[in-house]
Amino acid sequence: MYISLTNTPAPDGESTDPGTDARPPARRRAGVRTVSSTVITLGVVSLLTDISSESVSAILPLYITGVLGLSTIAFGVLDGLYQGVSALVRIAGGYTSDRIDQPKWVAFTGYALAAVARVGLLFGSGFAALTAVITADRIGKGIRTAPRDALITAASDPAKLGTAFGVHRMLDNIGAALGPLIAFLILLVIPDGYLTVFVASLAFATVGVVILGLVVPNVRTRRRETPPPGAPRARRPRFAWAVITRGPMRRVLAAAGLLGLMTIGDGFVYLVLQARSDFAAQWFPLLYVGTNVAFLAFAIPLGKLADRIGRARVFVLGHLALLATYVIAALPMADVAATILCLLFLGAFYAATDGVLAALAAQLTSPETRGTGIGAAQTVVAVTRFVAAAGFGLLWFAVGRETSMLIVAGLLAVAIPLMAVVLRPLLVAPKAAAT
Numbered sequence: 001m002y003i004s005l006t007n008t009p010a011p012d013g014e015s016t017d018p019g020t021d022a023r024p025p026a027r028r029r030a031g032v033r034t035v036s037s038t039v040i041t042l043g044v045v046s047l048l049t050d051i052s053s054e055s056v057s058a059i060l061p062l063y064i065t066g067v068l069g070l071s072t073i074a075f076g077v078l079d080g081l082y083q084g085v086s087a088l089v090r091i092a093g094g095y096t097s098d099r100i101d102q103p104k105w106v107a108f109t110g111y112a113l114a115a116v117a118r119v120g121l122l123f124g125s126g127f128a129a130l131t132a133v134i135t136a137d138r139i140g141k142g143i144r145t146a147p148r149d150a151l152i153t154a155a156s157d158p159a160k161l162g163t164a165f166g167v168h169r170m171l172d173n174i175g176a177a178l179g180p181l182i183a184f185l186i187l188l189v190i191p192d193g194y195l196t197v198f199v200a201s202l203a204f205a206t207v208g209v210v211i212l213g214l215v216v217p218n219v220r221t222r223r224r225e226t227p228p229p230g231a232p233r234a235r236r237p238r239f240a241w242a243v244i245t246r247g248p249m250r251r252v253l254a255a256a257g258l259l260g261l262m263t264i265g266d267g268f269v270y271l272v273l274q275a276r277s278d279f280a281a282q283w284f285p286l287l288y289v290g291t292n293v294a295f296l297a298f299a300i301p302l303g304k305l306a307d308r309i310g311r312a313r314v315f316v317l318g319h320l321a322l323l324a325t326y327v328i329a330a331l332p333m334a335d336v337a338a339t340i341l342c343l344l345f346l347g348a349f350y351a352a353t354d355g356v357l358a359a360l361a362a363q364l365t366s367p368e369t370r371g372t373g374i375g376a377a378q379t380v381v382a383v384t385r386f387v388a389a390a391g392f393g394l395l396w397f398a399v400g401r402e403t404s405m406l407i408v409a410g411l412l413a414v415a416i417p418l419m420a421v422v423l424r425p426l427l428v429a430p431k432a433a434a435t
Contacts, residue, residue, distance in 0.1 A: 035156070035160070035163065035164055035167050036152075036155040036156055036164065038151060038152070038155035038216060038217060038219060039152050039155060039156060039164045039167055039168055040167070040171075041211065041212075041215050041216050042148060042151060042152060042168060042212075042216060043167060043168045043170070043171030043172060044171060044208075044211060045111070045208045045209075045211050045212045045216070046148075046168065046171060046172040046175060046208075047171045047172060047174050047175035047178075047208075048175060048204045048205070048207050048208035048211070049111060049114070049175065049204070049205055049208045050172055050173070050174075050175030050176040050178075050179055051175040051176075051178050051179040051182060051201075051204045052114075052115075052118065052179070052201040052202070052204040052205035052208070053114070053137070053141075053179065053201070053205075054175065054176045054177075054178075054179025054180055054288075055179035055180065055182050055183040055197055055200065055201050055204075056118075056121065056179075056183075056197065056198065056201050057179075058179065058180035058183045058184070058288065059183050059187065059194060059197055060078075063194050064078060064130070067192075067194060068125060068126070068130075070127055074127050078127075078130055078131065078134055085134070085135055085138035085139060085142065086138040086139065086141040086142035086145070086382065087142065087378075087379050087382030087383050087386065088139075088142065088379075089139050089142035089143055090142045090145055090146055090375040090376075090378050090379040090382065091146075091372060091375040091376050091379050092142075092143070092375075093106060093107075093110060093142055093143040093144065093145065093146050093147055093371070093375055094146030094147065094150070094370075094371030094372040094373070094374055094375025094376070095371065095372045095375065096147075096371075097146065097147035097150055097371035097372075098150075098368055098369055098370065098371045098372050101220050102218065103147040103148070103150045103151045103154070103218070103219070103220075103371060104147070104151060104212070104216055104217070104218035104219070105218065106143065106144070106147040106371075107143075107144040107147040107148045107151065107212065108144075108209070108212055108213055109140075109143055109144070110139075110140045110141065110142070110143030110144025110145070110147070111140065111144050111205075111208060111209045111212055112140070112209050113136055113137075113139060113140035113143065114136070114137045114140030114141060114144075114205060115140075115202065115205035115206055115208075115209050116136070117133050117134075117136035117137040117140065118137070118198065118201050118202040118205050119202060120132065120133035120136070121133055121198040121201070121202075122195065122198055122199065122202070145374075145375070145378060146371045146372070146374045146375030146378065147371050149165075149358045149362070149371075149374045150362070150370045150371040150374060151216070151219055152164055152165060152168055152358075153358075153359075153362040153370055153374075154219045154220070154367070154370075155217075155219045158363070159307060160307055161307065161311075161359040161362060161363065162302075162303040162304065162305075162306035162307040162311055162314075162355070162356060162359045163300065163303045163304050163307055164303070164359075165303055165355030165356065165358055165359045166299040166300040166301075166302065166303020166304065166306075166351070166355055167299070167300055167303070168355065169295070169296070169299040169303075169351065169354055169355040170295075170296045170299040170300055171296075173292045173293075173295040173296040173299065174292075174296055176288075176292040176295075177289045177292040177293050177296065180286070180288055180289050181289060182197075182200065183197045184286075186200065244365065244369060244372060244373050244376055247364075248364045248425065248426060249361065249364045249365060249373060249376075251422050251423055251425070251426065252312075252357075252360060252361060252364060252377060252423070252426070253376060253377060253380050254422055255315075255316075255419040255422050255423050256357060256377055256380050256381050256384075257380045257381075257384050258384075258415055258418070258419055259319055259412075259415055259416075259419055260380065260381045260382075260383075260384030260385045260388065261384045261385075261387060261388050261391075261415075262319075262322075262388065262408060262411055262412040262415050263322065263381075263384075263385045263388055264385075264388050264389055264392040264408055265385065265388070265389040265392070266287075266288065266291060266346060267389075268389070268392055268393075268396070268405075269325060269326075269329050269342060269346065270287045270288075271401070272329045272330070272401050272402070272405055273287070273329060273338065273339050273342060275401060276335070276338075287339070287343065290340075290343040290347075291343050291346045291347050291350070292347070293343075293347065294343055294344050294346065294347020294348060294351075295347040295348075295350045295351050296347075296351075297347065297351075298347055298348045298351035298352070299351045299355065301351075302314060302318070302348070302351045302352045302356070303351075303355060303356065303359075306352075306356045306359065310426070310427060310428055311356050311357075311359050311360040311363065311426075312360060312423045312426035312427050313427050314352050314356050315352065315353055315356050315357055315360060315423075316416060316419060316420050316423060316427070317352065318348070318349050318351070318352025318353045318356070319349065319353070319412065319415075319416050319419075320416065321345040321346070321348040321349040321352065322345070322346070322349040322412065323409055323412050323413055323416065324341075324345045325342050325345040325346045325349065326405050326406075326408055326409035326412065327406075327409050328341050328342050328345065329342050329405055330401075330402045330405035330406045330409065357377055357378075357381070358374050358377070358378070360377075360426075361373045361374045361376070361377040362374060364426075392404060392408060395407065395408075
């Protein structure tokens with residue numbers, strides 16, 4: 001795919017959001033697909049940040065239980081914090097970005113906080129210290145996500161928004177795949193090199209923050225008009241919560257929430273594969289890498305498909321890939337084939353839902369509420385997936401791994417057509433919606 005780095009910020013702080021800019025769009029050569037340079041740079045920042053975070057998360061279970069000697073209960077608490085804390089501040093990050101119209105610097109605050117938390121890993125060696133470090137890191141992630149996605153939206157052509165998010169998520173997941181590999185190689189060369197991994201993690205995070213601060217433009221989401229001399233300063237308009245709590249966005253939040261309750265988490269899928277497959281057990285540490293590789297392979301094609309046939313359609317259809325993952329994991333199949341197919345379908349599921357949901361939320365909100373809308377959708381998904389993981393753990397304990405997986409697959413098979421009904425007004429191709 002040819003990527004043309006053409007977008008530059010507008011002068012005098014004016015909005016470069018194609019949806020609000022009154023200037024006619026520049027003519028492009030036929031057949032050339034363009035993605036904003038801002039999207040590419042944000043993708044590089046996310047790539048570096050994911051190398052930083054995933055290199056740590058890949059070794060954290062061994063470090064906590066094997067090196068520090070903490071119990072599995074302590075690890076469970078820390079893992080719960082790692083998965084759930086960011087959900088608590090995502091809406092706050094998006095809302096703050098919308099109110100002050102400074103998406104870059106709100107995102108910068110989140111990235112910088114996560115980088116500072118990496119310093120704590122070099123010195124913290126107890127449960128309380130690790131709790132503080134992980135909490136700060138995840139709060140940083142929650143703060144930065146919605147403003148970053150608002151920046152992507154403001155710098156992109158609305159008709160190519162799915163493609164833009166696909167490119168960003170592809171770069172993001174390259175980092176997610178490289179992080180565990182880098183940690184694996186460091187520990188291969190230095191068996192007790194956990195401190196070296198933490199130093200490398202801090203270095204990658206710091207470089208990402210510097211690039212964001214120095215290179216990424218602060219693309220505003222609202223038009224800024226200078227009042228005539230002597231005119232009173234315009235009052236800031238009230239925040240339009242109705243854009244998020246009513247109409248199409250309410251349907252999106254309901255659908256994302258119900259489908260999130262059927263998303264049990266990658267770790268459980270990998271544990272099911274490990275229990276039934278010598279192949280999966282041998283390569284267990286690299287299963288996360290396999291999913292991320294599949295994600296980055298599907299991200300751009302499915303983003304383009306969402307732009308062409310409708311983002312709500314791809315979001316719903318993506319859950320069919322998740323359903324296939326559950327069924328394959330639970331049914332008797334050849335070990336290698338089952339593992340590879342599960343990783344492919346799981347990566348396709350994330351590619352069809354993660355960036356596509358952000359693009360859909362951006363499409364249905366106004367420039368003034370965009371960050372909050374994206375943050376609300378991401379919060380609903382994070383909270384419901386956390387509940388799903390906790391519930392599935394209890395279900396596994398009660399009825400066993402294959403039976404519990406088939407139960408969730410059955411519930412998901414019912415939820416998908418139900419959510420198609422909920423999203424029916426949005427299940428139209430973009431051209432049809434415009435007529």
